[in-house]
Amino acid sequence: MKTLKLHNKDIYRGSLILVNKQYPIRMNIPAQNLASINGEKNSILMETRVKTILKQCMDALFCTKQIVAVSGFRSLHEQKEIYENSLMENGKEFTEKFVALPNHSEHQTGLAIDLAENRPNIDFIRPYFPYKGICQKFREKSPLFGFIERYQKSKEKITGISHEPWHFRYVGFPHSTIMTEKKLSLEEYVELLKQYPYKKQPLIYPLENCTVEISYVKAAACNETTIDIPNNTTYQISGNNMDGFIVTTWRNKSE
Ligand SMILES: [Zn+2]
Secondary structure (H helix, E strand, O other): OOOEEEHHHHOOOOOOOOOOOOOOOOOOHHHEEEEEOOOOOOOEEEEHHHHHHHHHHHHHHHOOOOOEEOOOOOOOOHHHHHHHHHHHOOOOOHEEEEEEEEOOOOOOOOOOOEEEOOOOOOOOOOOOOOOOOHHHHHHHHHHHHHHHEEOHHHHHHHHHOOOOEEEEEEEEOOHHHHHHOOOOOOHHHHHHHHHOOOOOOEEEOOOOOOOEEEEEEEOOOEEEEEEEEEEOOOOOEEEEEEEEEEEEEEEEEOO
């Protein structure tokens, strides 16, 4: 058995953090964990690992010429600038619908990307990413790589953000597939997982060769949460940016 000790600051990092109007960014991603998705200076950045996975997804679809990235990681300063410029150019109503408040934007996590179909005159705030052709193929395939279409039309009241067909968020596989199959927003998914306490009743997701178990651990009041992981288990832990941790373990079916 391996005992992990987590601190309260760990609640605020990981691929499943919920960032929205209610839950702001609490921890900035270190600059050394960001990488350019097209290898050019001053270009679009994402968390290094997510950048690699996005490339794998695009390569699998042979779509690197048809789909382009429009906006990835934004610093607090950049998000402020975008928000203020949009207020001036587009007004309050539009801005509140489509631009998250500084420190409440997923773009500050390095886990979000806005994509556009590659055509002239790409709109920076509302890129064209239709529900057909290669864009739809990306939308259908990307959950296998850990991405979700984050702001769906049917979830506007829950996410607090208008329908954004172009905004994708990395949450990791198989969370992405479960959310897609169950038609859950990230808000609903992290809430649902609270019904699956670690070691007692995990959410079980069978794959071909292994079983994935997903569960929730509430952060201890004393600023140190201990989690026991069985030996020889592949695991991943993410904060939920609210009050605890999501533990994901993979077990081979032959065991
Ligand atoms: Zn976006």
